[in-house]
Amino acid sequence: EYVLSQTPEMLPVLKEAGVVDSGGQGLIQVIKGCIEGLKGKVVDIDAAVTPSVSGNRAAKTATGAGSTQAADIRFGYCTEFIINAEKPADETTEQELKDYLSTIGDSLVVVADDDIVKIHVHTNDPGLAIQKALTYGSLSRIKIDNMREEHQEKLIKDSERLAAQQKAEEEAKEKKEEPRKKYGFIAVSVGEGLSEIFKGIGADYIIEGGQTMNPSTEDMLEAIEKVHAETVYILPNNKNIILAAEQAKSLSEDTKVYVVPSKTVPQGITALINFAPDLTAEENMEQMSEEMSHVKTAQITYAVRNTSIDGMEIAEGDIMGIGDSGMLAVGKNIEETAMESLRKMVDDESELVTIYYGEDVTEEDAEAFCEKARKEFTSCEFECQNGGQPIYYYMISVE
Known part of the structure; x- marks a missing residue:
């Protein structure tokens, strides 16, 4: 943790952004998880089914094993509490309680610490443990869990997971038996409105993801398989996701995969719109990449910390207009910052402006903003779409 705290001094870009190294932060969480495991902290881990065991046999195997474990629970109640001792607790107090x-x-687990004693015990009669503890003082933080009931609930959850997995496997098998189509499209999107837009212009599969929830290579491979096409185009729509898409491309065995290097959702939408079925796969890749290069994007969001970027001083809670290559505008008002960002983007060659409003913006406010922008930029055509995206109040595309 100390070294992590020093990472802003090791990398100037971290210091400028006012953050620590994210990979180092992740490693700290892994280590903390190991420590919690060593301490015996209970975690509900999803049941894993060995691929070689399939269908009903897998369900029966899991259920049978679970039933045996339930029968093996000798003492059914996990009982925890703290004794607020009337007299100072010592080793003798600990031993007396342990013996009983x-x-x-x-x-x-019996731990005496000055005036309190912490108790953890698995028993079939929590009342006996509590009665004994009351002879030493008052009780607090009493917690009693029925382990057999919890185990049964876990069995039900595991069975439901197995059933869902079996259904997915059967659907995937049926899909494989169908003839593969020539082209397929995968788009990474977040927000119901944006996802519907992608589906409407031809996306076969939507992977939920974005700035705070990047999909993995495994997610990409699963999507490639489900699309079931000879050639698949992936639209990452975020620079942080391109690498995972490229890795999926290299691991895909029987499908030709192209990763369109879209860094924003508007770029991805433009790329997909410009796909032409009569062109070859390579020609389409060139055309889609070329067309999206004419798209400028601004993303209007809020600052989560004080920082300095591109010479602009930003306070926590400020509204930021983030462009393709840096900060466009900073302000206190969402619409004013969005308008200032537009002024930095629109030039004499700009023709079409599309404004996607997020889940935190009402339709009325979005339409009012679009109308105001239309009046200022009279040479451009405007479209206002419900993106429904989180985090970003507006995504603005200028072509």
Whole structure:
């Protein structure tokens, strides 16, 4: 954690942004997880089914194993509480409680610390443990869990997962038996409106993702398989996702994959619109990449911390207009910052402006903003679309 705190001093870009190294932060979380595991913290882990075990046999295997485990739970109640001792607790107090609790249960933890004693025990009669503890003082933070019931609930969840997995496998098998179509399209999108737009212009599969939720290479490979096409185009729509898409491309065995290097959603939309079925796969890749290069994008969002970017001082809560290659505008008002960003983007060659408004913007406010922009930029055609995207109040595309 100390080294992590020093990373802004190691990389100027981190210091400028006022953040620590994200990979290092991730490693810290992994280590913390290891520590929690060593401490015995209970985590609900999804049931994993071995691929060689399939269908009903897998369900029966999991259920049978789970039933045996339920029967093996000798003491059914996980009981925890704290004794606020009337007299200072010492080693003698600890030993007395351990001796008694060991006669009614197992998995004992008894820790005396000055005026309190922490108790953890698995028992079939929590009342006996509580009655004994009351002879030493008052109780607080009492927590009693029925482990058999929790185990049964987990079995039900596991069975539901297995059923869903079996259904997905059957659907995938049926899909494989169908003849593959010539072309397929995968788009990374976030927000119901944007996803519908992508589907409307030809996307076969939408991967939920974005600035705060990047899909993995595995997600990409699964999507490629489900599209079931000879040639698949992936539209990452975020510079941070392009690498995962490229890795999926290299790992795809029987499908020709092209990664269109779209760094924003508007670029991805423009690229997909310009796909031409009569061109070859390579020609389409060139055309889509060429057309999206004429798209300028601004994304209007808020600052989560104080920082300095591109010579602009930004305070937590400020509204930012982020362009393709840097900061366009900073302000206190969403519409004013969006308008200032537009002024930086529109030039004599600009023809079409498309404004996608997010989930935190009402349709009325978005239409009012679009109308105001139409009056200022009279040489451009304007479209206003409901993107429904989180985080970004507006995504603005200028072509």
